[in-house]
Amino acid sequence: MMYLPNTPADVRDMLSTIGAASIEELFETIPGELKLSRPLELPEGLTELELSALLAEMTASTVPAGENTCFLGGGAYDHFIPALVDALAGDPRFVTAYTPYQAEASQGSLQVFFEYQTLIARLTGMDFSNASHYDGSTACVEAALMACTATKRSKIVVLDSVAQHDAEVLSTYLKHRDVELAHCGVDEGACNLDELRCLVDSRTACVLLRHPNAWGILEEVDLISQIVHDAGGLLVVNVDPISLGILKRPDTYGADIVVAEGQPLGLPLSFGGPYLGILACRQSLLRRMPGRLVGETVDRNGKRCWVLTMQTREQHIRREKATSNICSNQGLMAIRACIYLAALGPTGLREVAGLCLQKSHYLAAELVAKTPLRLVYPKSPFFKEFLLRMPGERPAAPFVDALAEKGIFAGIPCKDTxxxxxxxxxxxAELDRFVRECARYTEV
Structure with a gap:
């Protein structure tokens, strides 16, 4: 099955246009020792029928999260997605990852992005949101670099309670930058405030925290905010957007930049992506914020319309002076999040967050009461995730494998937790069954 659209006539026309007699002449500047002189060692091509059968066989070996009882988390969660999200976001006129440049021909998409920005700003309490980033981890990085540019400082303090994947992406981005990355330890699963006070100084651009953190625990956000602001730095908070249905908005405890992984807002787990990076900030930082911004204006006839605005911030205009080289975004995922938030509204989001809180605490209490499993941080408040320790320091991975055979994705194992x-x-019923299976396994 060939996927090359160029006919022999097309090839002749292209070669004639550029003045080359043959494909070989086109590439004659490449040294011979660098050219592969034999065919690629690949199997024979498949027909469409054969390829369809092969792909069906491969996908049959996977087990969708929705077909099992899923307790997986760590940044990607099995939340319910209303049918209207797929129905509306699946409109062919929306299906693109890009923010449209030609505003006069893209009013529908631009309006939805504008509504998305408005909803995120209201959700976080920030003044502005951009039209999305690649994922939560890149949004974290962009926020940290934003803080460095705004404060003209070069030290970033990261709490060890942030997600490992966020910390790794940040470390990768900063590897070749003149930025110091300092790590603050934890106490009972949350920020060690005494250590943080020692780390934050006049060189600190920002403190990056996750709230709820990587283990679901709620941080002392008011105290952390005071520590960093007293030193003249900025507070960057990575939130679970669902948690904002019941937790304090980040603006109320002094957050300057808010980032999030938008997957819980109507995006399927889908093998880890595509996901959605959320980034919002205070007005004073707007011109430092990377990514696309959609604004509302009026056309020459006085009609309401939408455009890409404040583009002088961006890399296609400022070039090497731009805060970031982020250009493309997750437009379709932002549309899904916008539809999800609009469908739920404040009351619906509060209900979803409340159910997560209630059910997670019920399960944790039942597991502690009826199995040998124990909470690693029993004194720390949590939202919808909690960390368990296996009895006798047994490894958790075999336990996870055993429950997977029974149709339960038990969680994310890490050594004996x-x-x-x-x-x-x-x-x-699912929560009670999980407790019974945990008790049965841990008794053996």
Whole structure:
């Protein structure tokens, strides 16, 4: 099955236009020792029928999260997605990852991006949101670099309670930059405030925290905010957007930049992507914020319309002076998040967050009461995730494998601990069955 669209006539026309007699002449500047003189060692091509059968066989070996009882978390969660999200976001006129440049021909998409920005700003309490980033981790990085540019400082303090994947992406981005990355330890699963006070100084551009953190625990955000602001730095907070249905908005405790992984807002787990990077900030930082911004204006006839605005911030205009080289974004994922938030509204989001809180605490209490599993941080408040320790320091991975055979994705194992997440989808029967299976396994 060939996927090359160029006919022999097309090839002749292109070669004639550029003045080359043959394909070989076109590439004659490449040294011979660098050219592959034999065919690629690949199997024979397949027909469409054969290829379809092969792909069907490969996909049959995977087990969708929705077909099992899923307690996986760590940044990607099995939340319920209303049918209207797929129905509306699946409109062919929306299906692109890009923010449209030609505003007069893209009013529908631009209006939805504008509504997305408005909803995110209201959700976080920030003044502005951009039209999305690649994912939560890149949004974290962009926020940290934003803080360095705004403060003209070069030290970033990261709490060890942020997600490992966020910390790794940040470390990768900063590897070849003149930026110091300092790590602050934890106490009972949350920020060690005494250590943070020692780390934050006049060189600190920002403190980056996750709230709720990587183990689901709620941080002392007011105290952390005071520590960093007293030193003249900025507070960058990575939130679970669902948690904002019941937790304090970041603006109320002094957050300057808010980032998030938008997957919980109507995006399927889908093998880890595509996901959605959320980034919002205070007005004073707007011109430092990377990414596309959609604004509302009026056309020459006085009609309401939408355009890409403040583009002088961006790399296609400022070039090497731009804050970031981020250009493309996750437009379709932002549309999904916008539809999800609009469908739920404040009351619906509050209900989803409340169910996550209630069900996770019910499960944690039942596991502690009826199995040998124990909370790693029993004194620390949590939202919808909690960390368990296996009895006798047994490894958690075999336990996870055993429950997977029974149709339960038990959580994320790490040595002798297990991270368990509970969303609004989990029923009382599923939670009770999980407790019974945990008790049965840990008794052996």
């Amino acid at each position: 297990l991270l368990v997440a509970v969303t609004e989808k989990r029923t009382r």
